[in-house]
Structure formats: C-alpha cells, structure tokens
Amino acid sequence: SGNNVFLFDGVDTTDTTTGTFGQNFNNEAIQEIAINTGGYSAEYGRASGAIVSVVTKSGTNNFHGSAKLIFNNDEWNANNKMPNEVTGVVTNRNKYDEVQYRYSGTLGGPVIKDNLWFFGAYEYAPTTSPETLLVVTNEAYQQTTEIQLWQAKVNWQVTPSHAVELSGNGDYWTTPEDLKRLVGQDIPETTKAWGKRRVMLYLHGGLNDEK
Numbered sequence: 303s304g305n306n307v308f309l310f311d312g313v314d315t316t317d318t319t320t321g322t323f324g325q326n327f328n329n330e331a332i333q334e335i336a337i338n339t340g341g342y343s344a345e346y347g348r349a350s351g352a353i354v355s356v357v358t359k360s361g362t363n364n365f366h367g368s369a370k371l372i373f374n375n376d377e378w379n380a381n382n383k384m385p386n387e388v389t390g391v392v393t394n395r396n397k398y399d400e401v402q403y404r405y406s407g408t409l410g411g412p413v414i415k416d417n418l419w420f421f422g423a424y425e426y427a428p429t430t431s432p433e434t435l436l437v438v439t440n441e442a443y444q445q446t447t448e449i450q451l452w453q454a455k456v457n458w459q460v461t462p463s464h465a466v467e468l469s470g471n472g473d474y475w476t477t478p479e480d481l482k483r484l485v486g487q488d489i490p491e492t493t494k495a496w497g498k499r500r501v502m503l504y505l506h507g508g509l510n511d512e513k
Contacts, residue, residue: 305351311358311469314348323354326473330368330408331423331453333359358469360457361419365411372404376432398432398444406451418458425451450474 308316308323317324338346338353346353377399385392410421431445455469 307349307353309355328406328423328425328451328453330406331358333357359421361410361421363412363415367409369407373401375401396433402429421455423453448476
C-alpha cells in the first residue's frame with residue numbers, strides 16, 4: 303500500500319511507484335525489524351499506514367559471521383489444480399526438475415578495537431523459475447534470473463560523544479531471457495541491469511557535545 307513507509311537504517315527506501323519496499327535485501331544482514339502502526343511521531347509524516355523500520359547489523363569487538371545455503375527443486379512441489387480463469391482449462395505446468403541454490407554469508411569485526419568496526423554481507427542466487435502458463439494466451443513462460451545482494455558498513459567512534467557510520471547496499475540482477483522477450487529481439491548474454499544502490503553517511507552526536 304502507498305500509505306506505508308519502509309526505512310532501512312533510518313533512510314526512506316519506499317518505492318514511489320509501487321508504494322512497497324524499494325529494494326531486495328540479504329536477510330542475513332538484518333539485525334531487527336520494527337513495525338509501527340500508530341502513535342508515531344511527526345518525523346514519519348509521510349505515512350498514514352505502517353512504518354516498517356529495518357536495522358542492519360554492524361561490526362563489534364569480536365569477529366562474527368554466518369553462512370547459509372538454501373536449495374529447492376520444483377519437482378518437490380505439487381502441480382497446479384486451479385482452472386484457467388478465462389478458458390476454464392486446468393493450468394497444469396511442466397515441472398522444472400533441477401536443484402537450485404541460494405548462497406549467503408556475512409562477516410564483521412574490529413579494525414581497531416573500541417574504535418573502528420566493519421561488517422559485510424553477500425548473497426548470490428541464480429534461479430530459473432518453473433514454466434508458468436499465461437492467463438490469456440496459455441503460453442508457457444519461464445524466467446531466468448541471477449541476483450546478487452550486497453551490504454557493507456563501517457562504524458567509527460570518533461569521540462565518546464560522536465560516531466560516524468558509512469554504509470552501502472545494492473541488489474544487482476541480470477535477466478537476459480526476460481529482456482529478450484520484452485524487446486522482441488536477441489540481446490547480448492552479458493546484458494546486465496542494476497536494481498537499487500545506496501550509499502549512506504551518518505553522524506551521531508551534536509556539534510557542541512562535550513568530549
């Protein structure tokens with residue numbers, strides 16, 4: 303809904319076209335998610351619905367990391383049983399019998415203990431969807447996508463009262479077969495398209511704070 307606002311580390315990432323979140327994100331990089339549905343302060347004046355606030359992980363004085371592998375196969379799923387809304391024909395599909403993998407990992411820790419820390423996360427997901435029959439034409443459609451999600455953050459405690467945070471993230475994806483279908487002609491297999499990329503700089507603490 304366009305009434306909601308999606309914040310990543312305090313930055314509004316709401317997609318102005320769809321009114322939903324504006325970027326895919328590596329779940330392993332998320333520290334916490336808070337959802338407010340009412341009674342929030344004036345700083346959220348653009349929202350009349352929910353405020354979804356995502357806080358990402360940061361480095362600490364201890365090295366820490368994670369690794370995750372997800373795999374699935376369309377052959378493990380049941381077939382469609384619902385009829386086509388237009389033709390009334392049951393839209394059974396050809397299952398795509400191939401194991402597909404999604405890899406993700408994180409690493410964080412100190413550069414200078416008690417003063418400077420880093421954190422990074424990366425996710426890679428080459429995926430081919432099973433064939434789906436289009437509602438109107440009954441044409442079998444299959445999508446091949448390659449997604450790369452990345453997150454990097456550096457935190458610097460300048461003084462006890464002042465801190466600086468520099469972070470960046472993005473969702474890089476390629477869909478050569480999709481683009482070929484859209485433009486109606488062959489395109490180079492190396493054609494790539496960026497999703498969203500953001501670089502953010504924060505200063506915590508007032509200029510007149512005592513050291």
